[in-house]
Amino acid sequence: MTAHYGEELQDLLDGRLAEPRRSEVTAHVETCVRCRRELDALRWIKSGMPKQVGEAEPPPDLASRVRASLDAADATDAAAASRRSFASRVPRRAWIAAGLAAAAVLVVFARGDRPSALPALVAADFAAYESAAAQGGGGGLDIQSSDPKAVEAHFARNGIAFPTRVFDLGMMQYRLAGGRVHELDGRPSALFAYRGPEDTALVCQMYPGSVSELPATDDVRENNGITFHVFRSGNVTLVFWQEGDVVCVLTSSAPTETVVQLAFVKAVRVESLAPRG
Amino acid sequence: MTPPPPHTPHRELDSESRRAEFEATALSFLGVVYGTARRLTRGSDDAEDLVQETYLRAYRTFDNFVRGTNCRGWLLTIMYSVFINHYHKTRRDPATASIDELEERFQAYLESGDDAGEAATTVEVHGVRLSPEVDQALSRLPEEFRAAVLFVDLDGLSYDEAAVVLACPVGTVRSRLYRGRKLLFAALQDHAVTLGFRKIER
Numbered sequence: 154m155t156a157h158y159g160e161e162l163q164d165l166l167d168g169r170l171a172e173p174r175r176s177e178v179t180a181h182v183e184t185c186v187r188c189r190r191e192l193d194a195l196r197w198i199k200s201g202m203p204k205q206v207g208e209a210e211p212p213p214d215l216a217s218r219v220r221a222s223l224d225a226a227d228a229t230d231a232a233a234a235s236r237r238s239f240a241s242r243v244p245r246r247a248w249i250a251a252g253l254a255a256a257a258v259l260v261v262f263a264r265g266d267r268p269s270a271l272p273a274l275v276a277a278d279f280a281a282y283e284s285a286a287a288q289g290g291g292g293g294l295d296i297q298s299s300d301p302k303a304v305e306a307h308f309a310r311n312g313i314a315f316p317t318r319v320f321d322l323g324m325m326q327y328r329l330a331g332g333r334v335h336e337l338d339g340r341p342s343a344l345f346a347y348r349g350p351e352d353t354a355l356v357c358q359m360y361p362g363s364v365s366e367l368p369a370t371d372d373v374r375e376n377n378g379i380t381f382h383v384f385r386s387g388n389v390t391l392v393f394w395q396e397g398d399v400v401c402v403l404t405s406s407a408p409t410e411t412v413v414q415l416a417f418v419k420a421v422r423v424e425s426l427a428p429r430g
Numbered sequence: 431m432t433p434p435p436p437h438t439p440h441r442e443l444d445s446e447s448r449r450a451e452f453e454a455t456a457l458s459f460l461g462v463v464y465g466t467a468r469r470l471t472r473g474s475d476d477a478e479d480l481v482q483e484t485y486l487r488a489y490r491t492f493d494n495f496v497r498g499t500n501c502r503g504w505l506l507t508i509m510y511s512v513f514i515n516h517y518h519k520t521r522r523d524p525a526t527a528s529i530d531e532l533e534e535r536f537q538a539y540l541e542s543g544d545d546a547g548e549a550a551t552t553v554e555v556h557g558v559r560l561s562p563e564v565d566q567a568l569s570r571l572p573e574e575f576r577a578a579v580l581f582v583d584l585d586g587l588s589y590d591e592a593a594v595v596l597a598c599p600v601g602t603v604r605s606r607l608y609r610g611r612k613l614l615f616a617a618l619q620d621h622a623v624t625l626g627f628r629k630i631e632r
Contacts, residue, residue: 163608169589187540191612194539198611202618203584205564211464215478216457219485223452226489227445324461350458376500377588408454414501415458418586 157185162192166199168422208324271367272393274338276386279356279404282346286330286354292346297331304332308343315399317343317359320419326350327415355405355415362400364393376417383413392416397423452492455501456485462585463505469580470513472569483516484509503591506581510595529572535616567617575610582607 158178164170165178182188286292296307301319308317311334319329332345335358342360349355364382372383382393390412393402401420405412463484467477487508488495495504568576581592582603589607593600 160604160608163604163611167589169604190540194536194615195608195611198579198615199583202564202614206469206568206584207562207565208465209468209473211461211481212478215464215481216460218478219457219460219482220453222482222486223449223489226486227449324465325458326461374498377591407458408451410451410455410497410501411458413498414455417500418462418502 157188157191158182159191162188163195166192166195271338272384272386272391275358275391275402275404276384276389278335278337278344278358279354279389279391279406282344282356283354283406286346291331292354293333294331294346295333299329301329304329304345307332308334313341313343315359315361318396318401318421319343319345320357322347322349322355322415322419325415325418327355349405349407353405353407355403355407355412357401357403359396359399359401361398364395364400367393374413374417377420378422379420381413381416381420383409385409394420396421448492451497452489455495455497456488456492456505459502459505462502463509466506466580466585467509467513469565469568469584470510470577473565480509480513483512487512500591503587503594506585506587507595507597510577510581511597529613532613532616535619536612539616539619563618567614570617571610571613575606575613578603578606579610579614583611 158165158181161170161174161178162182165175165182170178182192282292291297295311296304298304298307301321304319305317308319313334319332322329327347327349330346330348332343335342335344337358337360340360340362342358344356344358346357347355364380367382367384370382370384372385374381374383379394384391384393388406389404390407390409391402391404392412392415393400394416395401401416403412403416403419405415460481464477464481467480467484471477471480484505488505491508495501568579571579577596578592581587581595582589587595589600589603592603592607596603598606
């Protein structure tokens with residue numbers, strides 16, 4: 154066989170090949186050293202390279218600099234409310250199109266017919282964590298660590314049979330506090346917690362199941378091909394989504410849009426997580 | 431604090447609520463935006479100014495942001511536009527790597543495989559280790575390829591999202607990413623083994 158697959162190797166790597174082409178390219182890579190080497194190189198850039206790149210923390214005064222420039226803008230706007238001339242320069246037609254699609258969805262929270270108590274249980278777990286944490290002693294976490302790998306290893310050692318993915322939210326200003334092996338609705342759940350700006354708590358749970366078990370919500374968002382189910386309980390926001398056989402849920406008393414945005418950033422489509430073969 | 435129903439346009443909010451909503455939605459991305467600004471500006475002091483300008487423009491155009499859509503993508507779109515129009519053009523590129531030379535090196539890498547012996551090659555990524563070589567090699571890639579790798583592989587944008595940020599068709603993202611990844615690999619090949627790329631032969 155003399156043909157090589159070039160850009161289609163990248164399509165395979167990025168989960169962008171449909172059958173039957175996917176099987177064809179996969180089979181070819183098994184036998185073609187050159188294509189396999191190319192795929193390995195591309196895969197290293199995709200998965201290995203990012204881990205070698207330094208992340209700089211924002212300078213401590215950057216947030217206040219940004220706020221000061223917003224203050225200045227507010228003051229200018231108050232003086233001349235009509236000046237909004239920057240708007241047309243930014244090419245953001247596609248975001249607006251995506252937004253219109255999202256806006257077409259009714260976004261008032263309502264309970265559906267299905268009697269699942271999962272959101273209420275998850276909200277209760279969050280409240281329990283908050284009150285335990287407020288009394289000191291780490292909020293009932295089995296392991297206190299800011300290292301996602303250590304918390305993942307803890308889950309694996311203590312009976313969580315599915316692979317967990319403890320997020321690094323440092324760039325979002327949420328710091329991992331730790332985790333514990335939990336039980337949610339009679340099933341094992343990997344629970345891990347973060348502290349964010351102004352000491353806001355954020356709790357994530359991963360449990361085997363399906364988002365189809367959730368009650369209906371009218372606040373459903375789509376981002377990157379993933380569906381997010383948003384619930385509110387008092388001032389607590391819950392965002393559920395599916396990753397393979399596991400459901401992930403983020404829970405926090407941070408503003409709803411903040412929690413939704415955190416979920417958008419961290420959710421992955423599972424078929425693109427690990428290259429096969 | 432209960433936010434207003436999501437269909438309320440921001441412009442109908444009073445200025446205080448609008449500001450509070452902007453901060454809740456956009457300011458949590460400060461770290462992400464700063465990280466991308468650092469890489470776009472190749473680690474220079476311009477990063478902070480770029481971040482500030484980005485937030486200012488985002489705030490001024492916040493009425494056009496549709497609540498519930500991807501705020502990170504929206505911020506990066508604004509930032510890349512500011513960067514291309516104001517920062518990139520005013521500065522000379524640092525010595526960019528020779529594309530021809532890198533392409534040749536990549537071909538040589540592809541052809542250096544031992545056809546008979548290599549039954550399986552596996553890429554293993556070891557623990558996190560920061561390597562100045564990677565930052566350096568990235569900063570020497572020509573802008574169009576660098577931006578594609580940066581937004582897709584480092585910022586984790588989908589092709590569709592990157593196409594919006596880069597204001598180009600998805601097919602262009604695909605081909606720039608493909609070339610960018612190959613060029614970057616060629617530039618890093620000497621380091622790649624110590625950086626966690628290795629072959630395990632059966």
